[in-house]
Amino acid sequence: MLFPETTERSNRETLHLMTGKIGMLFTAAVLLAGGCATNSLERSLPGEEGVDPAAVQAFVESLERKMMQSGDTLNGDPNAFMLLKNGKVIAEGAWAPCRLDAPRHVFSMSKSFTSTAVGFAVQEKRLTLEDPVISFFPDKLPLQISGHLAAMRVRDLLTMQSGHKSDPIGKMFEAKDLVRGFLGSEIEFKPGTHFVYNNGATYMLSAIITKVTGESLRDYLTPRLFEPLGIENVKWEADDRGVNFGAWGLHLTPEDAAKFAQFCLNKGRWNGKQLLSEGWINLATAPQCNVVAGDDRSDWNQGYGFQFWRCRNGAFRADGFLGQYAVVMEDEDAVLIMFNSSNRLQPALDTVWETLLPALRGEPVRPERKTTDASLRTLLAGLTLSFPEKTVEPKLFRPGGKVSVSLPDDNPFHAEKLLLEHDGKQLRATLNGYPMNFGIGSWAENPAVPGAADGERSYPIEGPLFGRAFQQGADEWLLVTVSPNSAIQNFFRFRFDGGTVALEGRFNFDETPVETTGKID
Structure with a gap:
């Protein structure tokens, strides 16, 4: 089996595979279980802290619009966020099956x-x-x-x-x-x-x-x-x-990351005690050197501190692969945590500056928006990951169908057989002896796939994987696997064509798919 390694090589952070091929369809990355802190941050509401809840709704909607997939491009999506103002959590949400209490590799x-x-x-x-x-x-x-x-x-x-x-x-x-x-x-x-x-x-x-x-x-x-x-x-x-x-290698929940960011905003002070000197925080988060990223509007071209990135609008951030962000906005006394699964890094930050920043500064939101704290809470409770669908009457692979596919030698999935089953409520795909369920209209929970990975920098898989099937045509399906504990997602597409099945698989961090064609037994 093969899992992505967890090193990063550039400020765009391209995660590469140990051998350059996808070896196990449904497994993704480091999924190590961890605890959730019981010493929680104080909660409040946007309106109580002087922030129009309509701005938070606009942020969520814009984030989905800019980062969610369109057409055949699967570049990832938002997973969870937490917004703090005046040291209090005023909005938080996770796109199911992601969870706010799930620690992930940041x-x-x-x-x-x-x-x-x-x-x-x-x-x-x-x-x-x-x-x-x-x-x-x-x-x-x-x-x-x-x-x-x-x-x-x-x-x-x-x-x-x-x-x-x-x-x-x-x-x-x-x-x-x-x-x-x-x-x-x-x-x-x-x-x-x-x-x-x-x-x-x-x-x-x-x-x-x-x-x-x-x-x-x-x-x-x-x-x-x-x-x-x-x-x-x-x-x-x-x-x-x-x-x-x-x-x-560090694993955190959104709230863990928020505490750290608030600690930095507090200049090293926590619960009335100066843990780390204000001078160090100022030094570490100030621009210590220039970074040339080509575009002055890029948040990767604002300077680098001591392992912190500077942002536009006077902010700074801790920054991880696929859009794990802890953004500190000092002038606005605000912190934003974003856990994403996306190669679309700049659009996520653009959304912050366009939708949230004005409201955090007390500027009015468009008058046509009538969001209340209560309606925002309802919206955030119903967030879910979704992908494009095209529901049409199937011709070959119908509910009750069961298809065995023989794969050619040396195929990139390193398997001899693929078994596909359709019971009307979910699809089941079995590859290399491991079955994975994909819900139709909802996410199906699966246990972690056991096994070792090739290479020295691979880690064991722990924690559940969720699968969902999205119909793409009469006999074409997109299967997606997501873990609450990981930013890595898998996409597997299959299409029936007479007596053959065309297969394509890739990870969300790599736009180059691996492909093969199998024969129906």
Whole structure:
């Protein structure tokens, strides 16, 4: 079986597969169970905090319109959001089968937590921003230490200006010892002069924290950040040496992310206690270097701090693959968490600036909108993921139908047979011996698919998978799998054509499908 690996290579964050092929149709990504904090944030209503509920409705509708699929393009969708104003949750919702209480892998949002750990270590005088990186690992240095390596500081890791021309993370894994791999990689530029999105640099920050504290990144942050904020049962993936990856691997609920963002908005203060200095928060979230993303209107072209992205309109954010956002709007005393499953990254943020920001500033909403707090609550309670459908009378694959399909050798699904069953209420597809149910008109719950994954950076699958079937034509169906614990979605399309069945599959982060044609037995 094959699962996507969880590293990211650029600020556009392209998740790639271990062998470049889809090996198991219905499994997606890291689905690790975790707990939901019982120490909840205070709730309020938009109107009570001076925000027109019509703006929240406009945000939800615009988000669906800009991110939901149209035609044959399946680029993902919104999964959950949480909006805070004046430190209180004023609106929250999840598109079923996604849930607000389900922790998920937040990918590179993890980086901002790693930066925060460095802040605590600096505060405790365990290290400084100017410490040379090589000073922490004298036993892992290459035989020849280049001038660029010698000049690299902790600050350069935080700003992703280590001097690398490209992210060394792949070569680090090839070296087995990730620290040795980083220190032995080629450093083409003088540190502090060249930005490149660098997972390896963030991993090194985690390794440095472990070196100077004797604890993993997660364990070090637990009494300093997670416990005070009520973030419980924290999962953070680690290498075989016990070093949390730092750049990715953290699992959070929307409320966990909201607490962290509010902590940053509070300048390191929580429940009346200054946990981390205001000076560090200001430094970490300020633009420390320029990032050239081509378009001045891009939220990836506003500067980079210490593992935080700057945004337009004076905001900043923690940012993860497929649109995991924790947006802090200081001037508006507001926080927005968005968990998405989308490659359409900029449109999600555009929606914030166009619909929510004016209302958060107290500006009036279009007068024709008459949304109330109560009607908004009803709207948010009924959110559900949906995909385009074309319901017509089937010709070959009807309710009660059961079709066995023989697949050719060396097909990209690595299976000999596909069994398709239709009982009128749901479709069942069995591939490689694993059945998966897809509801018609609703999402069907399935247990996690067991099994190992190819490659060293794969993780076990835990938690339920939900499937739903969307008719695309007389004898064509789109099958979608979603997990509340993951941003990764699977799309599988099959079309009957005489005695054959054309099959196509892909993930939401990759627009290139794999295809094959099988013969009906």
